[in-house]
Amino acid sequence: MTEPLLSLRNITKRFGGLVAVNNVSCEINRGEVVGLLGDNGAGKSTLIKCISGVYHADEGEMFFQGKHAHFAHPIDARRHGVETIYQDLALANNLDVGANIFLGREVKKRHFGGLIKTLDDQQMPRESRRTLESLQIHFPTLTEPIENLSGGQRQAVAIARAVYWDAKLMIMDEPTNNLGVPEQQKVLELIRRLREHGVPVILITHTLPDAFAVTDRLIVMHRGRKVAEKATAETNTEELVQYMVGARDDTSEDVRNPQREIALPQ
Numbered sequence: 001m002t003e004p005l006l007s008l009r010n011i012t013k014r015f016g017g018l019v020a021v022n023n024v025s026c027e028i029n030r031g032e033v034v035g036l037l038g039d040n041g042a043g044k045s046t047l048i049k050c051i052s053g054v055y056h057a058d059e060g061e062m063f064f065q066g067k068h069a070h071f072a073h074p075i076d077a078r079r080h081g082v083e084t085i086y087q088d089l090a091l092a093n094n095l096d097v098g099a100n101i102f103l104g105r106e107v108k109k110r111h112f113g114g115l116i117k118t119l120d121d122q123q124m125p126r127e128s129r130r131t132l133e134s135l136q137i138h139f140p141t142l143t144e145p146i147e148n149l150s151g152g153q154r155q156a157v158a159i160a161r162a163v164y165w166d167a168k169l170m171i172m173d174e175p176t177n178n179l180g181v182p183e184q185q186k187v188l189e190l191i192r193r194l195r196e197h198g199v200p201v202i203l204i205t206h207t208l209p210d211a212f213a214v215t216d217r218l219i220v221m222h223r224g225r226k227v228a229e230k231a232t233a234e235t236n237t238e239e240l241v242q243y244m245v246g247a248r249d250d251t252s253e254d255v256r257n258p259q260r261e262i263a264l265p266q
């Protein structure tokens, strides 16, 4: 069996007396989309911020690509290929699509035909276009400022940026929030394409139909704890809601699950 891309072992994060993430362990494998579900305050954002270097776990360990990992800050995580797309996307509204794909990165030296060249004004749009095309994202022009694009198109730019910079793991926090239905579908399609590119995705969502549409596996959190981990094909909305509201818990002795009742000997 191949080694997981990411392993979390017993991650705990506290804010004062509040345990926002409580002893969570999980693994993310290459090429899979994993949904992270849970009600408001369940600890989903805190958990991904522990992965992406925003927070440092108080307890527990993280392994990335087989090595012990400790990302000092989000830029450090990005350098290792952990890309997080938050709801605000961190795009520069006044800059165009191409400039946003290169935003905040040092100009990178790449090998072309054996020569080392630096990306210049001509290469940047060309590289941007190539990345967008590889994801089947079509913009009439790359010179459109981001502020003129729709929410779904902005998500597409953020995803293209991550792919260009060679993301090994993509974390997306509610990417379909505030989008119209056709745009939601396009973002879900892009998540599928990321999987085809071999990039695993952790998808935080409140929208169960989205989770069923694109994920391979689901992790449910409740009050900081991981209460369930399921293959998407082996669960259903009703069951997931029970985990999300705390009526069911695979990790507790107090499992209120009728299917688990043990038949006593007659």
Ligand SMILES: Nc1ncnc2c1ncn2[C@@H]1O[C@H](COP(=O)(O)OP(=O)(O)OP(=O)(O)O)[C@@H](O)[C@H]1O
Residues within 6 Å of the ligand: 015, 018, 019, 020, 038, 039, 040, 041, 042, 043, 044, 045, 046, 047
């Ligand atoms: N910086 C912080 N300082 C103090 N408490 C925090 C902080 N961030 C989160 N919390 C608390 O930690 C708990 C988990 O919050 P978190 O945002 O991780 O949940 P969530 O599952 O992402 O919820 P939502 O879906 O509403 O974003 C909540 O009780 C929240 O109030």
